[in-house]
Amino acid sequence: xxxxxxxxVRPMNRWWMRHPAYRRYLLxxxxxxxxxxxxxxxxxxxxxxxxxxxxxxxxxxxxxxPVSVIFHLAALAAFxxxxxxxxxxxxxxxxxLRFRGRPxxxxxxxxxxxxxxxxxxxxxxxxxxxxx
Amino acid sequence: xxxxxxxxxxxxxxxxxxxxAPHYRTYEVPFTDEMSVLEGLQYIKDHLDGxxxxxxxxxxxxxxxxxxxxxxxxxxxCQSFLRxxxxxxxxxxxxxHFPIVKDLVIDQSDFLxxxxxxTPYLVPAQxxxxxxxPNLQTPRQIEDYLxxxxxxxxxxxxxxxxxxxxxxxxxxxxxxxxxxxxxxxxRDAGQKTRMEVVNAEEGVWGCTLVGxxxxxxxxxxxxxxxxxxxxxxxxxxxxxxxxxPFGRGS
Ligand code: SF4
Ligand code: FES
Numbered sequence: 001x002x003x004x005x006x007x008x009v010r011p012m013n014r015w016w017m018r019h020p021a022y023r024r025y026l027l028x029x030x031x032x033x034x035x036x037x038x039x040x041x042x043x044x045x046x047x048x049x050x051x052x053x054x055x056x057x058x059x060x061x062x063x064x065x066p067v068s069v070i071f072h073l074a075a076l077a078a079f080x081x082x083x084x085x086x087x088x089x090x091x092x093x094x095x096x097l098r099f100r101g102r103p104x105x106x107x108x109x110x111x112x113x114x115x116x117x118x119x120x121x122x123x124x125x126x127x128x129x130x131x132x
Numbered sequence: 133x134x135x136x137x138x139x140x141x142x143x144x145x146x147x148x149x150x151x152x153a154p155h156y157r158t159y160e161v162p163f164t165d166e167m168s169v170l171e172g173l174q175y176i177k178d179h180l181d182g183x184x185x186x187x188x189x190x191x192x193x194x195x196x197x198x199x200x201x202x203x204x205x206x207x208x209x210c211q212s213f214l215r216x217x218x219x220x221x222x223x224x225x226x227x228x229h230f231p232i233v234k235d236l237v238i239d240q241s242d243f244l245x246x247x248x249x250x251t252p253y254l255v256p257a258q259x260x261x262x263x264x265x266p267n268l269q270t271p272r273q274i275e276d277y278l279x280x281x282x283x284x285x286x287x288x289x290x291x292x293x294x295x296x297x298x299x300x301x302x303x304x305x306x307x308x309x310x311x312x313x314x315x316x317x318x319r320d321a322g323q324k325t326r327m328e329v330v331n332a333e334e335g336v337w338g339c340t341l342v343g344x345x346x347x348x349x350x351x352x353x354x355x356x357x358x359x360x361x362x363x364x365x366x367x368x369x370x371x372x373x374x375x376x377p378f379g380r381g382s
Contacts, residue, residue, distance in 0.1 A: 005148055005233055005234075005239075006148040006149075007148065007231035007232055007233055007239050008146050008148070008151075008153065008154060008231060008232040009231045009232075010154075010228070010232070012294075012297050012298055015294050015297060015298070016294075018204045018228070019204055019205070019292075019344065021292075021342065021343070021344040021347065022294055022342065022344070025340075025341075025342045025343070025344075029340070089341055089343060089360075091357075092341065092343070092346075092354075092356050092357045092360045092361075093341075093360045093361070093363065093364070094361075095361060095364055096276075096361070
């Protein structure tokens with residue numbers, strides 16, 4: 001048997017520089033850090049609620065600060081981007097769907113997700129305005 | 133006959149007997165509108181440098197042997213035209229994430245092993261003989277797998293997959309798409325043997341949905357979809373094993 005040829009394996013350093021799709025992917029995954037940060041922030045609020053009124057008022061006071069406003073705006077942008085890109089890839093993750101015997105096109109699934117997102121946000125907003 | 137223009141083709145060169153690492157050489161290639169990147173490479177080989185090594189066969193996007201990177205994009209060189217890049221120069225490199233044997237030729241043996249590991253053939257429920265007659269399918273049953281069956285093993289999807297580049301234990305797009313192709317076939321009963329490959333860390337869970345594999349696939353196989361749908365099956369399999377620990381063989 002002839003010996004295996006000497007091959008050259010290229011390194012993977014700075015692989016994200018090689019294609020815009022890689023950078024879009026990293027951005028999509030990166031926004032989930034913000035999603036996690038926001039979840040922790042909400043959790044902190046819950047903990048304050050359990051600790052008592054002073055703690056909760058302190059947390060609510062912090063909500064009004066400029067730092068908190070900037071954080072919330074950044075979180076909203078990150079959430080919107082994350083949700084949008086996630087809805088885009090959602091058709092790839094669903095089992096094959098059929099409607100009247102025909103496969104459901106990807107853009108229908110994407111649009112349905114956008115609608116569901118919009119309606120859920122609206123309902124939440126109305127409820128919040130009503131009760132807060 | 134369209135007019136002749138000149139494009140600069142920068143080509144990765146690597147000779148395992150001389151070079152420690154690859155380097156680049158630029159060639160001035162006259163081309164006409166109907167010339168593909170592959171024909172540009174053939175011009176170099178015939179007229180400028182006979183030592184340039186690359187693979188090709190069919191020249192019609194069906195054999196899957198002419199894949200390479202042009203400006204970091206995995207393409208079939210017989211299906212891409214020089215006119216679409218002109219006046220910019222192009223950089224031609226072997227498919228990313230595979231070891232280079234020489235110049236544009238890569239070693240695809242890792243993929244061939246993976247292909248074998250997914251049992252890429254029909255496993256009938258009972259042994260069949262010609263006397264059993266044809267194994268009929270409805271158009272709908274064919275539709276379930278036909279898209280995945282278009283793969284020409286060109287490996288553009290592996291060159292597009294950073295997860296494979298970072299960890300080549302990952303079974304990868306084309307092999308997992310072919311796995312889905314046989315699982316989706318009504319004549320097949322081999323799902324159980326393939327489940328081990330699906331469930332492994334290097335199976336569908338090695339995919340983080342970068343999604344470029346499906347974009348570059350010249351046959352629209354959509355491996356990203358095949359893999360991510362199998363994540364559902366893998367999850368089901370995982371929980372079913374808890375529910376029925378004795379009922380499912382191993
Ligand atoms: S799935 Fe597409 S890109 Fe990948 S090897 Fe098959 S034909 Fe090529
Ligand atoms: S030469 Fe056969 S696919 Fe390009």
